[in-house]
Amino acid sequence: MPTAIKSKSKGGSEEMFPKKPSDVLKIIKDSSIEVIDLRFLDFVGMWQHFSVPAHVFELGTFEEGLGFDGSSIRGWQSIHASDMLVIPDPETARIDPFMTHPTLAIICDIVDPITREPYSRDPRNIAKKAAAYLKSTGIGDTAFFGPELEFFIFDDVRYDQTSNTGYYFVDSIEGIWNSGRDENPNLGYKPRHKEGYFPVPPSDTFQDIRSEMVRELEKLGIEIEAHHHEVATAGQCEIDMRFSPIVQMGDQMMWYKYVIRNVAKKFGRTVTFMPKPLYEDNGSGMHVHQSIWKKDKPLFAGNGYAGMSDLAMNYIGGILKHARAICAFTNPTTNSYRRLVPGFEAPVNLAYSARNRSASIRIPMYSPSPKAKRLECRFPDPSCNGYLAFSAMLMAGLDGIEKKMSPGEPLDKDIYALGPEELAGIPNVPGSLEDALKALEADHEFLMKGDVFTEDVIETWIEYKTDKEVNPVKLRPVPYEFKLYFDV
Numbered sequence: 001m002p003t004a005i006k007s008k009s010k011g012g013s014e015e016m017f018p019k020k021p022s023d024v025l026k027i028i029k030d031s032s033i034e035v036i037d038l039r040f041l042d043f044v045g046m047w048q049h050f051s052v053p054a055h056v057f058e059l060g061t062f063e064e065g066l067g068f069d070g071s072s073i074r075g076w077q078s079i080h081a082s083d084m085l086v087i088p089d090p091e092t093a094r095i096d097p098f099m100t101h102p103t104l105a106i107i108c109d110i111v112d113p114i115t116r117e118p119y120s121r122d123p124r125n126i127a128k129k130a131a132a133y134l135k136s137t138g139i140g141d142t143a144f145f146g147p148e149l150e151f152f153i154f155d156d157v158r159y160d161q162t163s164n165t166g167y168y169f170v171d172s173i174e175g176i177w178n179s180g181r182d183e184n185p186n187l188g189y190k191p192r193h194k195e196g197y198f199p200v201p202p203s204d205t206f207q208d209i210r211s212e213m214v215r216e217l218e219k220l221g222i223e224i225e226a227h228h229h230e231v232a233t234a235g236q237c238e239i240d241m242r243f244s245p246i247v248q249m250g251d252q253m254m255w256y257k258y259v260i261r262n263v264a265k266k267f268g269r270t271v272t273f274m275p276k277p278l279y280e281d282n283g284s285g286m287h288v289h290q291s292i293w294k295k296d297k298p299l300f301a302g303n304g305y306a307g308m309s310d311l312a313m314n315y316i317g318g319i320l321k322h323a324r325a326i327c328a329f330t331n332p333t334t335n336s337y338r339r340l341v342p343g344f345e346a347p348v349n350l351a352y353s354a355r356n357r358s359a360s361i362r363i364p365m366y367s368p369s370p371k372a373k374r375l376e377c378r379f380p381d382p383s384c385n386g387y388l389a390f391s392a393m394l395m396a397g398l399d400g401i402e403k404k405m406s407p408g409e410p411l412d413k414d415i416y417a418l419g420p421e422e423l424a425g426i427p428n429v430p431g432s433l434e435d436a437l438k439a440l441e442a443d444h445e446f447l448m449k450g451d452v453f454t455e456d457v458i459e460t461w462i463e464y465k466t467d468k469e470v471n472p473v474k475l476r477p478v479p480y481e482f483k484l485y486f487d488v
Contacts, residue, residue, distance in 0.1 A: 016095065017221050021062040024093045028054050028104060031095060035103040038066065038086050039254070040110055041123045043075030043464065045332070045385030047254050054104070062088055065111065075464045076121055084119065085111045092251055094220050098262045107251050120454050123387035127247045130391035133450030139311070139401055140292035140299055145390045146243030146374075147253060149382040150284035151260060152277055153206055153235035153269050167479060170277060172234035174205055190233065193281045197231045204229040210237055213263045217241075220259070222252050232281040235269075243289060243374075246390050253386035273382040275331070276338035283339030283346065286382040288330075289364070290393065291374040301370030305410060306354035306363040308373060316352050316361050316375055317407040318400020319393060320427075322446055323350050323360065323379070324439035326392040327430050330380035332465065334433045334473045339381060347378040350427040351411040358415040360429070361407075379429050391452060399446035434470045437462050 018024045027033065036057045039049045050068060071082035086108035096103040110122035118125040135141050152172075159168035171178070176190050189202045201207055210227040217224055223242035230236035239260070241252055257273060264271040276283035291300045292315070302309025308316075319326075331340065340346050352361035352375075362376040380389055399405070411426070418426075430436040441462055447453035 018090050018093050021059050021090045024062075024088075024090045024104070024106070025059060027093065027095070028057065031104075032102055033095070033104045034101045035099070037096060037099075037103050037105040038088060038108050039105055040086055040108045041254060041385065041387065042073045043121050043123065043385075043460070045123070045383070045388075046074070047258060048073060049105075051103070062090060065108075065113075067113065070110075070119075074468075075460055076119075083113050085113045087111055094255070097216050097219060097259070098266075107254070121457055121460065123385050124247065124250060126452060126457070127250050127387040127391050129450060129452040130394050131246050133452050134292070134394065134398065136450060137398060137402065139398065140294040142293045143246045143390075143394050144243040144289075144291050144293065144374075145246055145249040146241060146289035147249065147380075147382075147386065148238060148240050148285075148287045148289075149253070149256060149273065150230050150236060150238045150286065151271050151273050151382060152232070152284065153209065153237060153264055153271055154277075155269060157270055157272070161476065166476060170234070174203075175234040191229075193233055194231055196229050196233055196236055198228055206235055206237055209263065209267050209269070210239060212267075213239060213260055216259045216263055217256065220255055222255060230282070230284075232278060232283075234278060234281075236282070236284065243291075246394060247387070250387035250390060257382075275333065275336045275381040275383055277335075284382055285339065285346065285378065286330075286380045286384065287362075288377045288380050288390070288393065289374045290377065290390075290397070292397075298370050298373055300375070301373040306365065307368065308363060308375075311401055312373065312375065313407055314401045314404050315397035316400070317405030318396045318398065318403075318446075319361060319375075319377060320350050320352065320407055321400060321405055322396040322443060324427075324430050324436065325443040325447075326389075326396050326440075327379065327436040328433075328440035328461065328465070329392040330377075330384050330389045331429070331436065332385070332389075332433070333381075333383045334469055336381050336383060337430070337432045337436075340379065340429050340431075347415075348429050349411075349415045349423070350429060351415065352407050353410045353412050356412060356414070359411055392447060395447050395449065395452055399449070432470075433465065437465055437470070 033054045035051050036054055037049050037051045039047055042048050065085035065087040067083055067085055069082050070077035070084035088106040088108050092107035094105055096105045109124055110119040112119060134143055154170050154172050156171040174190050176192050179190050191199060191203055214224045214227055225240045225242050227239040230238050244252060261271045293299060300309055300312035304313060340348050342348055347360035351359045353359040354363045355365050360379045362378055364376055377393060430439055444458050
């Protein structure tokens with residue numbers, strides 16, 4: 001969330017964006033708040049919460065915190081050391097727009113009740129340490145991130161997996177597969193596969209829903225730059241947030257997913273940030289714009305390639321060097337690698353270029369302004385834990401700067417059109433989550449600088465993802481295997 005009380009966003013008053021605990025107590029009183037909702041992120045990336053009556057929430061709560069069972073949170077404490085504390089961050093307090101009873105939601109940090117130390121597996125703490133490490137290097141004082149989250153709006157979803165059955169079914173009024181459905185009447189205007197980019201209504205049926213999403217996000221102090229339909233059929237959309245510092249953007253990303261889902265539900269729809277829910281069409285990515293500033297000066301502007309500085313090119317070199325490892329955080333699901341395949345605009349080749357959207361690192365050329373100079377990392381997807389993904393990319397980039405890593409020569413051509421011989425010399429993103437986790441296991445020293453990621457965090461992430469996701473997916477037959485092999 002914005003660190004300052006003032007916001008350029010439309011719809012939210014300055015008084016509703018607190019800076020200190022006393023501001024929060026004033027909001028509780030002035031807005032007749034009944035419920036305080038305390039939110040934090042589990043290790044994997046889902047927002048968790050519990051609520052307390054407003055009358056028990058005091059000034060001392062911001063220092064003393066409130067206890068909860070950490071053993072029930074995915075990837076966290078064992079049962080014999082389960083007690084943990086949430087410490088509310090007053091700057092994040094916002095009135096929840098969806099609750100019947102007036103509710104103030106506050107994002108919290110997690111601390112150990114015995115040592116009072118920040119919890120090493122708390123993703124928000126990791127992002128805070130990444131921001132602190134940047135300052136400690138003297139390279140810069142602020143890392144800005146601007147993710148572009150894509151998502152699908154569906155009318156219906158059904159799925160199940162048992163020992164003797166497994167299936168999924170999704171549907172959308174926009175789905176091209178419904179072009180022949182008897183809808184009494186069917187009015188057409190259903191975007192074809194890969195032809196959903198920017199059509200006006202009636203082909204784009206979600207203009208009003210996205211506008212409602214934008215309105216609610218701006219009320220929360222989140223600045224929105226644009227919204228539009230995306231390439232795929234069946235309601236693929238994108239809403240772009242203005243860049244913010246790393247921790248604040250992690251907070252905003254959680255509010256973003258929360259608002260998008262709840263507005264969709266209000267309209268009788270459902271939203272998924274799953275990277276590849278549809279076969280034969282584009283998946284949902286999360287292109288991440290990023291830059292480093294120092295004393296309000298942009299450090300990525302220079303006289304080099306595409307108007308970039310040597311420091312920016314070294315940052316790109318670090319991202320490319322460690323890309324396969326950071327994919328374990330930026331593309332953290334088995335489904336992520338259904339998207340990262342050739343033919344669907346996904347950047348599978350680890351190269352950089354100006355303007356070229358087929359490269360995994362793009363340097364936008366919309367503006368000559370030094371303040372606009374940034375890189376766009378295109379392989380992440382919206383299934384990620386934002387705090388961890390942004391931190392991993394920042395640490396990779398800083399490693400590149402510290403070691404003056406060259407990104408090599410740019411690839412200013414359509415990578416998708418290259419022949420096998422030309423492609424052979426270009427490294428690729430991992431082909432699976434298992435490969436990404438192996439890359440992380442082999443290459444994670446850069447993440448541990450400044451104690452940003454710890455050995456425990458790395459080991460726990462690899463173990464959790466392997467045991468809870470990689471192996472269970474491996475062991476299950478999928479429907480298409482019956483089509484291929486039932487009669488062998």
